[in-house]
Amino acid sequence: MxxxxxxxxxxxxxxxxxxxxxxxxxxxxxxxxxxxxxxxxxxxxxxxxxxxxxDAFFWSKPSAILFQLLDWWRSGTPHGPLLAQAGVTCGEAALGLAIGSAAGGALGGACVRRAVSRDVLRMALTALTLPLRIALGAAFALGLGLGLGSKVAFASALVALLAAGDALAGRQPLATLRLRFSLALVGAVVGETFMARHGLGVLIDESVHHFNASGVYAALVVLGVVALAGDGLLALVERRYGPRTCEQAPRD
The missing domain is CATH 1.20.5 (Single alpha-helices involved in coiled-coils or other helix-helix interfaces)
Structure with missing residues (x-):
């Protein structure tokens, strides 16, 4: 230069x-x-x-949520250690992120070369985005059962929609990596609420059915920590491997 x-x-x-x-x-x-x-x-x-x-019964309170978290940490959840439940959800989200990014990127890359296939894929993405996010989790739960496959499949499908759209628009995968992780995490947790034996979604679902408001919010706190940790890790990846640009500091 x-x-x-x-x-x-x-x-x-x-x-x-x-x-x-x-x-x-x-x-x-x-x-x-x-x-x-x-x-x-x-x-x-x-x-x-x-x-x-x-009403504390329906809304809980921060002190009760803290006690619930401490109880899960010390004594474990009904499905095992709290960290193990978070690990299950993280694993499902990571697999969904990888598989969905690869599948969606390959599909978008294959269709972007021809105008007709590009238009067909764009219309399909528009038509499928809302139904997939609402109902596909239940369909995968019924078809694939309690195992890992149904949650990973749902997370992968959500990520694949975004990855295919990125390929059509010519965006680099790193540009939406953190958003893809968020969608994968949503897919994993929603899938767990439909049918699963382990994971943060299971804790949320069972707390709702047992009218345990503190359990619902405690699981959401753990989920928020997982989301922030994952986002921070991916931000490091973006800074390490993404394009370096000079950004002017905003003025007050």
Missing amino acids: SYPDGVSDRAEPATLAGSDLVKERRRAMAVGVLLALVVAVAILWELVVWHGWL
């Missing part, structure tokens, strides 16, 4: 380093703001229930 007179070839790396520093500071600030909001909502929620403005 050529540079104007008087401009060192070190300017670009320095600019990128400065951009990365700005991003890290902004990310740290976002984490701080999020934690402050969580604490504020928890305090308000606890006070509202304590004053009797919300």
Whole structure:
């Protein structure tokens, strides 16, 4: 790359380093703001229930949710250790992400070369997106049973829709990697609520059927932690292997 007179070839790396520093500071600030909001909502929620403005039986309260999490951590859930349930869900989501990305990318890549096949695939994606997200989990549960296959198949189908659309639009897989993971996680959890023996979705489903509001929210807290951890890991992958761009820091 050529540079104007008087401009060192070190300017670009320095600019990128400065951009990365700005991003890290902004990310740290976002984490701080999020934690402050969580604490504020928890305090308000606890006070509202304590004053009797919300029924703790149906809405639970942060202290009861914390006790439920501690009980699952120490004594385990009805289906085994809490970390094992989270691991099952993560494994299903990871498989769904990999299989769905490969299948959807291959399908989109094969159809993008011809105008007719490209239009057919685009119409099919439009027609199938909503039904797949709503009903396919139940269909896979009935057809594939309690095992790993039904959850992975549902997660893969959700990811494949996005991957095929990315291929048609000419987007790089890394551009939507974190969104694909979110869809895979949704597919895994929804599939578990239909029919499964293990996973966070099973904890949510059984807590609902036993009117255990604390269990529902506790499982959602664990799911949120899993989602944030996965998103953070994929963000590192994007920064490592994605295209490096100079981003100007926004002005206040």
